[in-house]
Amino acid sequence: MIDLTIHKDKLQRAVERAKERNILIPTFAQMRDPSLVPEKVKNALKGVGLWDVNPLNLFRITWRNEPTMHGGTYGDVNFIELPSSLTGVDARIVVLCGKWFPTGCHKVGASFGCLVPRLVTGQFDPTYHKAVWPSTGNYCRGGAYNSKLLGCESIAILPAEMSRERFDWLSKIAGEVIATPGCESNVKEIFDKTWELRRTREDAVIFNQFDEMGNVLWHYQVTGKAIADAYESIKTADSRFAGACFTSGSAGTMSAGDYLKEQYPYAKLAVGEALQCPTLLNNGFGGHRIEGIGDKHVPWVHNVKNTDMVIAIDDEDSQNLLRMFNTEQGHKYLREVAGVPQETIDQLSLLGISGIANVLCCIKFAKYYELTSADVVATVATDSAEMYESRITELDEQQGKYSLLSAARDFSEHLRGVRTDSMQELTYADRKRVHNLKYYTWVEQQGKTYEEINAQWYDRDYWTGIHEQAAELDKLIDAFNAQTGVLEKIGKH
Secondary structure, X not given: OOOOOOOHHHHHHHHHHHHHHOOOOOOHHHHHOHHHOOHHHHHHHOOOEOOOOOHHHHHHOOOOEOXXXXXXXXXXXXXXXXOHHHHOOOOEEEEEEHHHOHHHOOHHHHHHHHHHHHHHHOOOOOOXXXXXXXXXXXXXXXXXXXXXXXXXXXXXEEEOOOOHHHHHHHHHHOOEEEEEOOOOOOHHHHHHHHHHHHHHOXXXXXXXXXXXXXXXXXXXXXXXXXXXHHHHHXXXXXXXXXXXXXXXXXXXXXXXXXXXXXXXXXOEEEEEEEOOOOHHHHOOOOOOOOOOOOOOOOOOOOOHHHOOEEEEEOHHHHHHHHHHHOOHHHHHHHHHOOOOOHHHHHHHHHOOHHHHHHHHHHHHHHHHOOOOOOEEEEEEEOOOHHHHHHHHHHHHHHHOOOOHHHHHHHHHHHHOOOOXXXXXXXXXXXXXXXXXXXXXXXXXXXXXXXXXXXXXXXXXOHHHHHHOOHHHHHHHHHHHHHHHOHHHHOOOO
16 A cells, blocks of 8 residues: 555645645546646647756646647547558557656656655655655656656666667756666666665665556546546447557556456456566566566566466567657558558657557457457557657667668567467466566565565555555645645746
């Protein structure tokens, strides 16, 4: 459960900071349904850019922003549907688009879910504490951004080999940036740095997305509902929601699958990981290049008992498709040879590396279950290709200028050539095996208890209890906002 114990003295300091900086905090209900956002907030947003460092952008932590970089309010859920001419499967694949969040990534939502409960309970004092955001990239970007909007100091931690775009942006937003050794696979090194900060800096408060249940709560409440609404908007009389596929990363997005399985009981939930580091699939390890997903451990926040399948994705597939989807010659091949509609081609830049991996998971899922055109499979694009332009340049330097021949090879090998190998439908015993892997990371290394790891598996109310905390948290947010009086000031000059 998320601790909602009130600390009155620190809460009052948080309220005063919010008053000083005109900070108004949205509720989970408003992020799920922006029609609940006060009209004066919507009007004020019309003068604010999507990435502006402005507290009003807290109200853009939703999948329902207008797809514009400046002045937008709200519309329908941002998603695209990929046609079979691209995917090679009959099933309809729906992808929610993270590009239209502030920072261009949905991790602002997960980090909001982690920080705000501590703020509105007084467990985090913005006049003293510093928020530490350990991540392989996007989560610490979202955390640093939210910290700025919420009047808090931040420390971002990420592997040194992550994309240049991540570091360039963080240098302008985070109070401090710490690069740890390694690449996407080196999560243990990030954890080690957080323990060092715990020992040496009393003001450091760690928000580890891999064990923070606010990550679970936000995705269950907001992402799960958004996917369901996207499906309801496109379904036909014979449609069936067949399932959802998400690469693990922190596994926060997997909790959206918990929501979806409650709404659509016959749906299945698949978790993806890198073939080069098959931790869930084969108790394995290694290094990979699918930026945006972590590995070598099972996240504490992953409800493994509710997961039906593990799918491994070759990072060569996602890397090469990134280049194909974002080059002139790649587009020409897709349009003139593969027959992919121009509307779809124009939308492919909405997929970052992990988003492409998610789509590949959906394709393998659809092939394995022999899904038809009546079936809908859903996933998310955490971020967009905008975050990986340097990676495309690197591939050009390594492999030469992209050509139609390159596109033909990539389409055949890395897209249509995707097979149903390196994946496993999980039995009860398989799920228990994966769940038990948590012990070595979280109980032996990170201070969790034997009792709680068993509660995650055996206590039927463990996960639902977390999912239901949104209503109580919203009451605390409303009370916090009432004390600041900021809403009354919005729109007044």
